[in-house]
Amino acid sequence: MSTPFSEDAFLSAIAAADLAPVKHLSLPDGKIVRYRVEGDKAGSRNGWAVLNRSPILNGAFGSWRTGEQHTWKADSKETMTPGERAELHRKIQAPEQARAAEEARVRADAAARAVKLWSGAKPATNDHPYLRAKGVYAFGLRSLRDQLMIPARDVDGKLHTLQFIGPDGTKRFMTGGRIAGCYYAIGRPDDALLLAEGYATAATLHQVTGRAVAVCFNCGNLAAVAKALRGKFPRLRLLICADNDATTPGNPGLAAARAAAQAVGGRVAVPVFAGVSHE
Known part of the structure; x- marks a missing residue:
């Protein structure tokens, strides 16, 4: 005993x-x-x-x-x-x-909870404080009270969980939901598909380029989503749009983007800031 x-x-x-x-x-x-x-x-x-x-x-x-x-x-x-x-x-x-x-x-x-919440939610509008602050639109998003709702789906379109974003930008996920390999799609891909971490970055890229973008939610999910999308779109060009965490030791955003690109034969795009190295 x-x-x-x-x-x-x-x-x-x-x-x-x-x-x-x-x-x-x-x-x-x-x-x-x-x-x-x-x-x-x-x-x-x-x-x-x-x-x-x-x-x-x-x-x-x-x-x-x-x-x-x-x-x-x-x-x-x-x-x-x-x-x-x-x-x-x-x-x-x-x-x-x-x-x-x-x-x-x-x-x-x-x-099951995510499907129920998403099904009963209203379409989000562009005047949500977070969207206004970021200068982006509510591409297919829904809202629950003052929270934006972003669905995380797998490559087969199954909804697994939801990300909630408050007016002040606070982000959280449903407890217990699957994130790995799940993403939110903005637009339809033609010959190329962009991947980004957060919704605001992805929406900005879509507004500027007109390209389809997959919201991966965080840098740790970039590789899993890239691999899932490569399986779904074997001939598509994949461009991983890195968060340039230049002020964070090891630059995790760039490191994760490079690893994801290497895993699927994609390329990396890195934002450049004046006076800041991206290494």
Whole structure:
């Protein structure tokens, strides 16, 4: 039987991976638990963990927001029989199956909520404070009270989640919704398709060039969307329009754009600011 001390070691491993829970985590034997990770928004439950107490303490944990997952096993000097070792191996593998099943359920629930909200929302107008501040139009957007709604769909057109943008530019996504590989399309592609991170950048590009643009929502999603679109449009020219995060160490916007372009044989466009290097 495990001791509180040994369970503390599991919780310490979770904290060491920067996935510590906001509140104390109760861990029933062998059952996956969802929780809010420190630093995540209030009401979210992106963290998950499962702890098995036999034949020795072992478990797994991760985040549905980032997609990361980790396995853990307690240090033990006890000698196990071949049967116990087989059981341990099975239990170490089992959390992945439980995590996948729970993630699928969470994603399906979020998609259903997104469809309901989107279906009942009114078309957004160009006089929304955020759109006016950015000087862009509401290309097919809808609104819920004072929030703009941007749908995130996969290449087959299935709606998975929604991004909400407030009058002050505050952005948030529905809890539990799938983002990876999902995007919002502005316009119809002809011989080329542009990819950008945020809606305002994408709308500006569409207004200036007349080209179709895919809103990828963040730099971490550029490569996933680029690969999905390359599969859908194998002959289309893809141009990744980078956010030039020149004042941020490592310039993550440009680095992500270059990685996405390399993955799909695309090209990169980088905004140039006076007196600022894009390297």
